[in-house]
Amino acid sequence: MASIAEGDTIPDGTLAFDNDGNVKTISIYFLSAAKKVVLFTVPGASPLHAMVIFLKHVPGFLERAQEFKTKGVDELMCISGIR
Template sequence: MAPIAVGDVIPDGVLSYLDENNKPQTVSIHSIAAGKKVIIFGVPGAFTPTCSLKHVPGFIERAEELKGKGVDEIICVSVNDPYVMGAWAKSFPENKHVKFLADGSAKYNQALGLELDLTEKGLGTRSRRYALLVDDLKVKVANVENAGEFTVSSAEDIIKAL
């Protein structure tokens, strides 16, 4: 499938997270994004260096600015289970706005056309690194990285596009 592009409607998909009692729950992307301006950013893996030291912190640090520019939700998606995503979220105690959602089977990233096959590196199917700006389910900005890069999908890149 071709990667999601500007003008496309995002596919619906079910992602998971841990509730306040550490119980897995599911949520539909459309239920979060319909009628709202949202950022969905994907990372190859929780607790990995670029994701943990640059990508996620940028969205956490700039969340208030993004909200001030009309962004309703900021969603981090990774091909991990909800327990890993919950633990990763807790490693950012300053976070007040970024939601961490698990795409454990990579089905949502496949629906976006943004999966990354890292089987040869022992990591299986992962997500490409990306940042989408979505307004009422329609993609307004699609910043998708080449494998191993972090040059176009930062919070700063989305702020420039707003």
């Protein structure tokens, strides 16, 4: 797995997400093109486990959202997998 460092262009790929019971896909490039993005991931295994991890890690990023914005960040993106 390739790592992404500050200043890198995010490699394109496809993300799947649940939109009211309908699985949709979207391009990472489409989400991040011409934007300064903070991308972070949280582990996931089951829906319940993913929610516990989400609630543990995401609030810290949300609390710092204004700080990121003042540094020119356009988007905060979180990726999690559920098996």
